[in-house]
Amino acid sequence: MALQDRNRVVILGDRVENISGAEFPLSFDGKESSHGLQRLAETLDIKIVHLTPTEIEFDLIGVDASIANALRRILLAEIPTMAIETVYMINNTGVVQDEILAHRLGLVPIMADPEDFHWRRPLDPPTDQNTVVFKLDVECHKNPNAARDETDPSKLYINSSVYTSQLVWDPKGDQETRFADKPVKPIHGDILITKLRPGQVLCCELHCAKGVGKDHAKFSPVATASYRLLPDIQITSDITGDDAELFRDCFPPGVVEIVNEGGVRKAKVVNARKDTVSREVLRHKEFSDKVRLTRVRDHFIFNVESTGAIPPEVLVSRALDVLIEKCDISKAALADAIGSTASEE
Amino acid sequence: MDVDQEKPSYIALLEVPEDKIEIVPGASADLTSMTFSIKEEDHTLGNALRWCIMQNPQVDFCGYSIPHPSEAKTHIRIQTTESTNAIDTMNKGLDDLKAACHMVRSKFHQRLTEGKYTRSEQ
Numbered sequence: 047m048a049l050q051d052r053n054r055v056v057i058l059g060d061r062v063e064n065i066s067g068a069e070f071p072l073s074f075d076g077k078e079s080s081h082g083l084q085r086l087a088e089t090l091d092i093k094i095v096h097l098t099p100t101e102i103e104f105d106l107i108g109v110d111a112s113i114a115n116a117l118r119r120i121l122l123a124e125i126p127t128m129a130i131e132t133v134y135m136i137n138n139t140g141v142v143q144d145e146i147l148a149h150r151l152g153l154v155p156i157m158a159d160p161e162d163f164h165w166r167r168p169l170d171p172p173t174d175q176n177t178v179v180f181k182l183d184v185e186c187h188k189n190p191n192a193a194r195d196e197t198d199p200s201k202l203y204i205n206s207s208v209y210t211s212q213l214v215w216d217p218k219g220d221q222e223t224r225f226a227d228k229p230v231k232p233i234h235g236d237i238l239i240t241k242l243r244p245g246q247v248l249c250c251e252l253h254c255a256k257g258v259g260k261d262h263a264k265f266s267p268v269a270t271a272s273y274r275l276l277p278d279i280q281i282t283s284d285i286t287g288d289d290a291e292l293f294r295d296c297f298p299p300g301v302v303e304i305v306n307e308g309g310v311r312k313a314k315v316v317n318a319r320k321d322t323v324s325r326e327v328l329r330h331k332e333f334s335d336k337v338r339l340t341r342v343r344d345h346f347i348f349n350v351e352s353t354g355a356i357p358p359e360v361l362v363s364r365a366l367d368v369l370i371e372k373c374d375i376s377k378a379a380l381a382d383a384i385g386s387t388a389s390e391e
Numbered sequence: 392m393d394v395d396q397e398k399p400s401y402i403a404l405l406e407v408p409e410d411k412i413e414i415v416p417g418a419s420a421d422l423t424s425m426t427f428s429i430k431e432e433d434h435t436l437g438n439a440l441r442w443c444i445m446q447n448p449q450v451d452f453c454g455y456s457i458p459h460p461s462e463a464k465t466h467i468r469i470q471t472t473e474s475t476n477a478i479d480t481m482n483k484g485l486d487d488l489k490a491a492c493h494m495v496r497s498k499f500h501q502r503l504t505e506g507k508y509t510r511s512e513q
Contacts, residue, residue, distance in 0.1 A: 070446070081446050082487060083446075083487055086491055087494065091498070092499050094502050094507070095509070097510050098511050104499075112438040112442040113442070113492075115434070115438065115439075116434075116435045116436070125403065126402070126403060161402075165404075167406075363496065364402065366492050366495060367496075368403045369435075370493065373436075373488050375407055376411070376432075376436070380412050380485070382412070384478060387414060
């Protein structure tokens with residue numbers, strides 16, 4: 047295969063070809079190409095495209111899919127965050143059951159950096175170093191100033207809807223000084239927790255702990271993290287005239303443009319990145335031998351959206367730290383395993 | 392227990408299990424073929440480590456498997472040529488994976504400080 051083609055995953059109408067590359071040492075006779083770390087040093091590149099306080103879009107080029115996937119899996123499941131773990135229900139006379147309320151409260155994202163806190167073992171007592179305490183104390187009353195024929199419950203009653211803004215942080219120990227400039231609170235104050243009617247009370251104490259997404263999805267720091275491979279649309283023979291217009295309409299706007307070359311209207315791929323690879327073009331017989339839909343195997347377009355507790359660029363950095371930590375732990379464990387078998391003999 | 396030793400604190404987990412890596416019985420006598428059983432790991436480390444080990448030209452075979460999805464265990468089997476052994480290869484694979492992560496990390500930070508990207512407050 048041509049050198050460039052080795053790097054492409056081919057997308058056909060009914061299947062995908064050339065999925066796993068053969069980029070291993072000695073797999074191509076006579077070719078002494080670099081591999082492993084040396085090759086990574088040559089081909090690795092990162093391009094950050096867009097950065098907002100909650101989202102980052104960047105390109106990771108030159109790594110193998112296994113490492114890009116490891117990064118994605120760690121972003122989803124192995125970076126710790128703080129979330130409500132224990133709910134001490136003092137009084138709940140609303141219609142929503144205790145356990146349903148507790149489940150909903152657990153899913154509320156909390157603005158706290160998990161690196162400021164320690165892990166809490168199941169039997170450890172809660173301390174100011176491993177737990178954050180919130181109090182939720184709401185009672186619903188009738189609104190004496192409501193109009194006689196009012197039907198909107200938010201005007202008829204006071205506190206009929208309980209929102210996350212009503213969660214009150216109760217700083218313990220040295221938390222008040224530690225978080226003086228970044229108070230711990232729910233990230234969004236407008237998440238509806240439950241609804242009450244006059245006479246109903248909700249009073250509970252909430253304890254937040256550190257956890258990872260592997261344990262419960264509420265601890266996942268990302269709204270989602272995903273990657274896609276860069277599409278590469280290859281036009282093998284010219285597409286001209288009205289066919290070119292049809293060709294352009296098979297792709298999302300901006301991918302293909304019509305250029306005028308020597309009086310002939312030709313279709314040209316200008317921005318393959320915008321393509322969503324819907325394979326619409328493969329449904330038309332006239333283009334079946336003129337176009338080749340491929341993806342570049344080692345060009346990953348990452349999109350990481352954070353829930354807000356941790357900035358997205360910090361998340362990517364921490365994901366790499368976690369992968370490095372896994373290697374360290376495994377190395378130490380391997381040394382232990384070898385040492386113990388050597389002493390047994 | 393006299394003094395409670397300072398247990399190392401990890402980013403992503405509370406405690407490392409006692410026997411994190413076990414050598415599955417049945418390794419070859421000259422230690423060129425071996426299966427390692429790693430507890431509490433899955434495709435995240437397994438696939439990445441397998442790729443790193445395969446980049447080593449002295450490795451004849453490397454594959455990983457998860458014996459049962461309900462058990463958090465990953466098996467990595469390495470078969471090498473006579474010039475080295477499976478344990479050294481595993482160590483080299485882990486080192487190489489660490490080095491690769493460090494490369495990606497420093498490149499990422501370099502690009503962040505360069506600042507050549509669009510930003511928005513939303």
